[in-house]
Structure formats: structure tokens, C-alpha cells
Amino acid sequence: MRLSRYFLPVLKETPKEAEIVSHQLMLRAGLIRQESSGIYAWLPLGLRVLKKVNQIIREEQDRTGALELLMPTIQSAELWRESGRYEAYGKEMLRIADRHDREMLFGPTNEEMVTSIFRTHAKSYRDLPLNLYHIQWKFRDEVRPRFGVMRSREFLMKDAYSFDLDKAAARHSYNKMFVSYLRTFARLGLKSIPMQADTGPIGGDLSHEFIILADTGESEVFCHKDYLDFTPPPITTNFDDVAGLQATVDRWTSLYAATSEKHDAAAYDAIATDKRVSARGIEVGHIFYFGTKYSDPMKAQVQGPDGKPVTVHMGSYGIGPSRVVAGIIEASHDKDGIVWPVTVAPFEAAVVNLKVGDPDTDKVCAEMVGKLEAAGIDVLYDDRDERAGAKFATMDLIGIPYQLIVGPKGVKSGEAEIKVRRGGDRRTRPLDTVADEVIVLVTQARKLA
């Protein structure tokens, strides 16, 4: 992608409405634009990041056997009356009427709809277990949206819903998502810690919030320090291994970790002083087992092996990709801008032409871009007629992980420079191998996830 032809409205100054660093940087780097309180447009660069986050989530969901579908944003009030939540949800639900004055709503979540889909089409215990998920825009009319896309009214959510014959099977479905989330957040470059959490109005008795530590987080959290050094489950994880998954979940819940709502001061005080972490955190995922809370009133049943109807056990599992983007920035930035993990970077590498119009430099840059693109790398080519300083500043602000800097002096001496965004390391390399080295760096960084 040539930057001179791209739409990248970066800002030198920080817009005054932005309080936290992720919001400031998302505006400055041209990722988003506010359209209304708690409602944002995703600009081209921001959308690239959002799509990469979605893709990682999707791959890890699919790995567990979950199936993607897509439910609508607009739902009928009828469905919500069945579960009793139409009244219970309160003013946070955006209620609308269509031309026939039928009561509709912009979905804040999809338990009712997915349950309705399930009960219509799944009739036998042989259809279980089943996990259906989608990545769709939600709307919750928050009293006070803030912090950009961190707490917005319209936001993207991956929500998965599991259906099982009994509690034991549901527990395994829960564990699949638990382990999947650990892998997902690790691939997104985040250190997530599963914490005991309130189940809230959604109900149920088994629930974990996945928290990343950040000073600007909205939740107060307490946990054992060792969690920060835990290794995420490997790609070879067998999601059908019931005992194996349970062992992983047990390990990740063996030490103390809780949000303030579930905080047990006595248990926390039992931790060695130097192992206590009392911090603020951002909730990036939340998983629930809630049994028959919806399947019961909505009569989601299948026929069991004995021919008798069984009400299915359900769980729901959410990740907010739009919030995750902000969370990644909170966890990974410096004074110059965003430091994207390669896995979610809008472009994995950039070629920076320091003298656009100089035939030799232009030619070398074109070769570099061609080599990187041929290797399947997302490349941003800065071919703008700007000064070097402005180009460096832009690349750092938008956080491109690997920057291949080509200037006329280097071209003459047969060299170019590689700059690594994280840490700022720079190295000069011969022109004939420099692109290959960037390819290796990007490829390795992808694998680390």
C-alpha cells in the first residue's frame, strides 16, 4: 500500500476529549473518529487492526470446534419477552419501533436469538455438543460512555453460545472457551489473567473475567504475581481431551485472582507479600456457564438417548474486539506512539523512502516493497514527499513493527536500515539481504504468537 494514496489522517496534537492514552493514540494515529457520544467510525488503518483481531479470535474459536454464524443487529421484542429480559434489561437497551409500530431493539447480546435458532433446528442429543458464535455489532445505551472505544455504546463483540446435555458436558464446553481465550489473548500480544467474577444480571454460578493489567483499567483487581509468567496453552492443545483441558483450567485457577466484586481479603492476604499484585485491569473477555436460565423459559430441549426431552445447559462467552484494540494500545505504547504486536499491526512492515523522486532510491524502494509483498507481508510504502523526520514520526505514531529505511546515501553505498519499533533497535544491512532479513523478522514474530 502506497501511503501517498492511503487515507491516514494523523494528528500532531491530542484532541482534548481524549483522557486515556489509547483513546489519544487511536485519534492521533487516524484509527477512529467519534461520530457521537460512544459511537465511532473505524477509519481504514483502524479497520485493518480490528480485522486482524477478529481473525485471530475466529481462528481460535474454530480450533475448539465452535461454528461461526451471523445473527442480525436488530431483534424483535417478542423474543426478549419469552426470556423475561425485555423489561428486566432496562434503559440500557435501545428500543426502536418499525413502520408498523412493532417493537424492535438493537441487540445488546444474543442469548435469546441463538436459543431460538437452536431449539428450532436441534432436536436430538446427537446434535450436541454445539457452540455457535458470531462477531457482530452490539449496542448498549451506556449512561456514560467514555475512554473512546474502551467503553462505547456501539461496540463489536464476539459472542459464543454453548449447548450441552448436562452440566458435566457444559463444563467441558466452558473449559474449551477458557483455554481458547488464553490462547487468543496471547496471540493478540496480551497477558490475560482469568479472574473469578460476578455473574451479574446474566445469572449462573461459574464465571471468569479475562483481565489485562493496565493503570487506566476500570476494574480493581487482585491476583498472584506468578500468573504473569504462566505460559499460554500450545497450538497442539487437544480440545477433545476432557481431563487435559480440565488440568489446564485447574492450573490457571490454582492461584488467587479476583476482581473487586469477588475479592476475598483473607485469601489475598495469605499470598506471600512479594507475590501480591493489587492493580487495575481491563476486562477483555468474560465467560459464563448459566445452566438452563434461558433454555428453560424458552423451552430449548432435545430428545435424550432414552427418548425423553432434556433441557439443554448453556454457556456464553464474550470478547470485545473493539475494546481489545484499545487494550492492546494501553499495554503497548511509548512516548512516540503505538507499538503494535506484529499479529495485529495494520501493516507488518514499512518501506520508508527518504528521497522520493531520486531515481535510484525510488527503484530500490520499489524492489524492497515487491520482495516483501511477494513474501506475503503487509507492507506500507511511505512514498510521500515529506521530510525524513515527518516520516519517522508517522511510522512510530502508527506503530509499524519493522521499518525498512532507504535513503540516497545508503543506496549509493549499497545499504539500507532496519528499524525495530519495539525497543528502537536499528541495524544497517546490505541492500541484497535487507529485505530477506525483514521477512525473517516478521515471520518469526508471527510465530511467537
Added chain:
RNA sequence: CGGGGUAUAGCUCAGCCUGGUAGAGCGCUUGCUUUGGGAGCAAGAAGUCGGGAGUUCGAAUCUCUCUGCCCCGACCA
């Protein structure tokens, strides 16, 4: 929903108190000079001063009202 603030060019803001017909920096356009960490000089484009009503010879400025946005609190899978 309570409390507080704010609204002037794309962005950050000054001007308002004490009414006299619109400003700066950055960004944008053009030209020249520059060219390895957000360059310099010159010329230029750009604003219904959030909307409405009122006071006044005259309103960005004073009054009333509505709206948007932000902050604190309560709220929040």
C-alpha cells in the same frame, strides 16, 4: 440520572469581563530554498463564532432557551 464544565477554521486555543463587524499556532494549497527524527521564507484558501429567541443603532461578546460534547459520581456480561 445528580453535580460541574465547555461549544470560535480540519486540530489545539485566544478574543467575551468592559458590545463596534474574526485572530494565532499547527494542518491544507502554491512557489522558492531545504532534505536521516514532525524544516525555513513568501503568498493564499478556509469560520452560519453550536441552534433559536431577546436586548441594542450594532451581539462571538449581554439575557433567556434548546442541543451537542467532556469531566466527577451513581450505573456497567
